[in-house]
Amino acid sequence: MNIKHTILSLGLLTAITSTMALSHDTNENSFSNALESKHRAQADRDRDAGRKPEKVMKFFGIKPGMTVLEVLSSGGYYTEVLSHRVGNKGKVIAQNNKFILEVFDGRFANEFNNRLVDQRLPNVMHYKKEFGEFDLTNEVDVVTVVLNYHDLYSSASKEKRMKILAQLKKALKPGGVLGLIDMETNAKEHNPKLHRVNEAYVKQELAEAGFELDGEAAFLRNPNDDYSKVVFDPTVRGKTDRFVLRFKKPS
Numbered sequence: 001m002n003i004k005h006t007i008l009s010l011g012l013l014t015a016i017t018s019t020m021a022l023s024h025d026t027n028e029n030s031f032s033n034a035l036e037s038k039h040r041a042q043a044d045r046d047r048d049a050g051r052k053p054e055k056v057m058k059f060f061g062i063k064p065g066m067t068v069l070e071v072l073s074s075g076g077y078y079t080e081v082l083s084h085r086v087g088n089k090g091k092v093i094a095q096n097n098k099f100i101l102e103v104f105d106g107r108f109a110n111e112f113n114n115r116l117v118d119q120r121l122p123n124v125m126h127y128k129k130e131f132g133e134f135d136l137t138n139e140v141d142v143v144t145v146v147l148n149y150h151d152l153y154s155s156a157s158k159e160k161r162m163k164i165l166a167q168l169k170k171a172l173k174p175g176g177v178l179g180l181i182d183m184e185t186n187a188k189e190h191n192p193k194l195h196r197v198n199e200a201y202v203k204q205e206l207a208e209a210g211f212e213l214d215g216e217a218a219f220l221r222n223p224n225d226d227y228s229k230v231v232f233d234p235t236v237r238g239k240t241d242r243f244v245l246r247f248k249k250p251s
């Protein structure tokens with residue numbers, strides 16, 4: 001390659017790199033503006049400080065255009081965050097089961113439905129499925145399980161959890177990510193009444209299910225948490241010690 005071609009190649013590489021950086025900055029600014037928008041519920045914006053959704057999205061590697069399966073979406077706080085994150089070319093498959101939709105006189109169902117009024121979140125599909133009914137195969141970029149694995153650990157047998165994890169693994173594309181957040185306990189024996197789960201147990205089960213641990217983050221950790229208290233106790237609610245884990249489906 002002569003000098004002229006080398007210069008042209010370097011110029012093209014610089015232009016491509018600059019364009020990619022500009023696109024990334026534009027996406028990040030657009031996402032930040034969406035989170036701060038007055039069209040987003042104030043209650044959600046108030047929760048952001050404790051949940052750090054921007055850091056969560058970055059750590060899980062969720063980008064515009066992706067398809068995300070959100071397990072047990074409940075009232076949809078993260079559904080809306082994910083909707084803004086993946087953008088118009090992306091898709092959020094927000095799963096809820098019958099129990100979530102009927103508990104507390106349908107509170108979560110009403111909250112979720114209100115988010116979708118007048119096509120506010122057109123890239124969201126409410127995936128009303130029980131575990132065992134999933135029909136997704138190699139089509140999801142990221143699966144999220146946020147503050148819900150402890151309930152599966154408390155209410156389902158290990159055999160059933162392994163089947164659930166197998167469904168999530170099947171839904172993911174090869175190399176896809178499972179992002180998990182939950183509330184820590186240092187107890188050696190599991191106490192379902194606290195709505196917490198030991199991080200080590202979660203890592204062990206995901207490994208047994210064939211997922212590879214790809215990263216862990218400390219931005220939601222709180223060493224001052226009182227592990228003896230139920231997470232709904234006013235003195236710890238919203239300030240619990242939470243682990244953030246990223247797993248991958250082998251390519």
